[in-house]
Amino acid sequence: EDQVTQSPEALRLQEGESSSLNCSYTVSGLRGLFWYRQDPGKGPEFLFTLYSAGEEKEKERLKATLTKKESFLHITAPKPEDSATYLCAVQALASGTYKYIFGTGTRLKVLA
Amino acid sequence: GAGVSQSPSNKVTEKGKDVELRCDPISGHTALYWYRQSLGQGLEFLIYFQGNSAPDKSGLPSDRFSAERTGGSVSTLTIQRTQQEDSAVYLCASSLKTGPYEQYFGPGTRLTVT
Numbered sequence: 001e002d003q004v005t006q007s008p009e010a011l012r013l014q015e016g017e018s019s020s021l022n023c024s025y026t027v028s029g030l031r032g033l034f035w036y037r038q039d040p041g042k043g044p045e046f047l048f049t050l051y052s053a054g055e056e057k058e059k060e061r062l063k064a065t066l067t068k069k070e071s072f073l074h075i076t077a078p079k080p081e082d083s084a085t086y087l088c089a090v091q092a093l094a095s096g097t098y099k100y101i102f103g104t105g106t107r108l109k110v111l112a
Numbered sequence: 113g114a115g116v117s118q119s120p121s122n123k124v125t126e127k128g129k130d131v132e133l134r135c136d137p138i139s140g141h142t143a144l145y146w147y148r149q150s151l152g153q154g155l156e157f158l159i160y161f162q163g164n165s166a167p168d169k170s171g172l173p174s175d176r177f178s179a180e181r182t183g184g185s186v187s188t189l190t191i192q193r194t195q196q197e198d199s200a201v202y203l204c205a206s207s208l209k210t211g212p213y214e215q216y217f218g219p220g221t222r223l224t225v226t
Contacts, residue, residue: 004154032212043116043203043217044155051212087155091212097168098210100145104154 002027006088006103013110016077021106023088024070031098033071035064036087038105044087047073078110114138116218118204124224125194133189133221137206144187145207145215146179150200161187162210194225 003026013019025033032051036044048057050066057064061082063074073086085105092099117136125131137144146158158171161181172178176195181187191198201222205215 034212034214036217041219043205043219044215046214046216049212049214089155098160099168099171100147100157100160102147102155102157 002090002092002099002101004088004090004101004103006086006106008106009104010107011109013075013078013108015079015110015112018074018076018078020075021073021086021108022070023073023103025088025090025101026069027090027092027101029093031091031093033066034089034091035062035071035073036089038085038087047086075108078108080110080112083108083110116204116206116216118202118218118221120221121219122222122224124226127196127225128193130190130192131194131223133191133202133204133223135187135189135204135206135218137185137187137204138216139185141206141208141216142184143207143210143213144181145205146187146189147203147205148173148200149203149220155203158189160210191223194223196225199223199225 005024007022035047038044048064053068061076065072085107087105089102119134144161147155164181176192179189201220203220205217207213207215
């Protein structure tokens, strides 16, 4: 069964304390892996798309990496404004149609 | 430019009533998606449109749910005979095309069934 699992469920960091969020996936026909950020009461905001194992992308304090079984979102020297829920999602193609599977997210709290 | 808009932002309805949720995608985006997010849960994919066509409706939770898109633009998600378990935030997103393109999400419609 296709599945996306994120860990940890919640993470508290001190400002400047770097860490990584994990997204492990089991899916057939992977077309892309996505990272989104979601603030309370808002829709998810796109961060990155990764297409193949070995790919890396960076944006400010965030860096996303992809292997054949998992993806990591590395947060370097986080700031309080990085506090949010980070969602991982995969897009797969099966029987000619697309499906989208989201993980349940990692709630990140960065303390000043 | 304008982002994805959804209406209403909040909807409270009585059990057994029908509701319509509306999504206005980003202009020029041919792909449109509906998701449901229950409290403390991840996003549950419901359906996507390529143009006005929905290739796969199997993600809709029950036959009380239906969706349509007209003119390659606005989409409506209809829930008939609402039940308390339908209470959730319904999110709409659009992307330039189907495929591994980033999705832009609307703010959601919070549905409460009493």
